Amino acid sequence: VTPFDPNVPVPLFILTIGDELLSGERVDLNGPWLARTLEPLGFVVREMLTVGDEEGPLMDALSRALLLGGLVVTSGGLGPTSDDRTRDVVARLLGRPLQVDPDIVAQLEQRYRARGLPGTPEPALKMAGVPLGAETLPNPRGVAPGLAIAEGNRRCVLLPGVPVEFKAIVESAMIPRLDAWFPHRAPGPVSALVHTTGIAESVLSGQLEPALAEGGGLAGASWAYRPSLRGVELRFSAVGGEAPAVLQELLRRAEPVLAPYRIEAGSGDLAEWVLRLCGDRNWRIALAESCTGGMVAARLTAVPGSSRAFLGGVVAYDNRVKQDLLEVPATLLNQHGAVSGPVVEAMAQGVARRFGAEVALSVSGVAGPGGGTEAKPVGEVWFALSSPLGGVSWRQRFPGERDEVRERATQHALHRMAQALAGSSPISG
Numbered sequence: 156v157t158p159f160d161p162n163v164p165v166p167l168f169i170l171t172i173g174d175e176l177l178s179g180e181r182v183d184l185n186g187p188w189l190a191r192t193l194e195p196l197g198f199v200v201r202e203m204l205t206v207g208d209e210e211g212p213l214m215d216a217l218s219r220a221l222l223l224g225g226l227v228v229t230s231g232g233l234g235p236t237s238d239d240r241t242r243d244v245v246a247r248l249l250g251r252p253l254q255v256d257p258d259i260v261a262q263l264e265q266r267y268r269a270r271g272l273p274g275t276p277e278p279a280l281k282m283a284g285v286p287l288g289a290e291t292l293p294n295p296r297g298v299a300p301g302l303a304i305a306e307g308n309r310r311c312v313l314l315p316g317v318p319v320e321f322k323a324i325v326e327s328a329m330i331p332r333l334d335a336w337f338p339h340r341a342p343g344p345v346s347a348l349v350h351t352t353g354i355a356e357s358v359l360s361g362q363l364e365p366a367l368a369e370g371g372g373l374a375g376a377s378w379a380y381r382p383s384l385r386g387v388e389l390r391f392s393a394v395g396g397e398a399p400a401v402l403q404e405l406l407r408r409a410e411p412v413l414a415p416y417r418i419e420a421g422s423g424d425l426a427e428w429v430l431r432l433c434g435d436r437n438w439r440i441a442l443a444e445s446c447t448g449g450m451v452a453a454r455l456t457a458v459p460g461s462s463r464a465f466l467g468g469v470v471a472y473d474n475r476v477k478q479d480l481l482e483v484p485a486t487l488l489n490q491h492g493a494v495s496g497p498v499v500e501a502m503a504q505g506v507a508r509r510f511g512a513e514v515a516l517s518v519s520g521v522a523g524p525g526g527g528t529e530a531k532p533v534g535e536v537w538f539a540l541s542s543p544l545g546g547v548s549w550r551q552r553f554p555g556e557r558d559e560v561r562e563r564a565t566q567h568a569l570h571r572m573a574q575a576l577a578g579s580s581p582i583s584g
């Protein structure tokens with residue numbers, strides 16, 4: 156048996172079992188949770204695999220798991236029914252015959268009687284079967300205990316699939332044993348999340364990769380890009396003895412590239428940043444939204460404590476609302492159309508006046524799928540922002556279908572607001 160390298164985390168193999176996971180009827184709640192939970196404790200997930208309840212695939216997967224993993228954790232198939240095969244397959248694979256554990260028999264008896272049954276139903280007795288030499292891990296939330304089997308320096312842990320039971324056994328019985336099972340293991344990776352917005356993933360990586368390479372490779376360093384409609388989230392990580400210093404160095408190298416796009420809020424939410432920027436100066440925000448239909452307002456009000464800086468908004472969808480409530484002159488609408496600089500400026504001024512707000516933002520655009528023209532295609536959106544720092548209107552084109560255009564326009568509006576109020580982009584221009 157070769158010992159694990161004490162300088163690296165222990166390889167973890169997670170095997171989730173169940174036809175309902177394969178078919179998509181249930182979403183796996185155990186594997187990702189376990190990965191997140193064990194990573195900081197010095198384990199790195201090598202593979203997370205899902206198989207059905209059939210014996211053959213389960214046997215194959217377990218053999219593979221035992222080759223790759225230092226710690227192998229299975230979820231599911233420990234119960235009393237005929238489709239629960241995990242314990243039998245493991246017993247056969249490892250050549251450890253099942254033995255009836257009298258303590259479990261007694262616990263089962265007690266549990267079923269407590270539920271008002273005359274005794275343990277025959278099929279449930281299966282759960283008292285323990286592979287020779289296995290340690291039982293008590294289940295505080297259910298009947299089937301977990302089982303831990305030592306194979307040289309590896310550990311194979313079998314857990315029930317019901318998520319509350321799975322988590323309860325991991326927390327109360329498995330984690331407390333990890334130091335005894337794997338006494339020499341490197342600490343888990345350290346990592347930092349940076350939320351960016353307003354830059355495409357490919358452009359960002361084009362700038363970031365050379366910056367990160369500057370000064371030579373860093374042992375144990377890694378980083379990953381996670382794009383979404385709201386921006387690109389970056390995760391920087393480092394493992395090994397020098398991990399904290401390596402992480403600091405990564406962040407130092409990345410800083411000049413990331414600074415203009417970084418979202419200055421712990422949650423990574425632009426709305427939080429905008430509210431803080433206004434709240435700090437006692438400025439209040441009013442919105443006039445057309446194509447985003449209140450989505451900017453929804454983002455702001457989703458942040459706890461938003462009432463400190465957010466007054467309210469008008470969903471000015473129909474031109475009559477733009478005229479009646481926001482006092483947009485009919486001549487502007489006729490001359491330039493609702494999606495235009497002069498109209499968004501009038502909308503922002505109108506809502507600022509009506510609400511008595513220091514900061515006003517307006518949005519009007521063509522979200523699609525209909526309504527586009529050659530001059531104003533689908534995805535074209537106008538914005539105006541006014542604040543004590545000045546006023547500005549601008550036009551932006553967004554790719555994608557209706558939902559995407561609206562989501563991107565909302566994020567863009569919040570981003571430009573934050574930049575303007577933070578002073579990192581000119582307010583008028």
Ligand code: ATP
Binds near residue numbers: 175183186299318
């Ligand atoms: P039981 O003793 O309840 O039979 P078990 O170990 O046999 O436990 P399963 O029969 O595989 O577990 O699953 C029991 C229930 O838990 C099912 O409703 C199943 O859909 C759900 N379940 C199993 N695995 C997962 C998982 N990874 N994520 C979410 N739900 C799961």
Ligand code: MG
Binds near residue numbers: 232233235236239
């Ligand atoms: Mg079951």
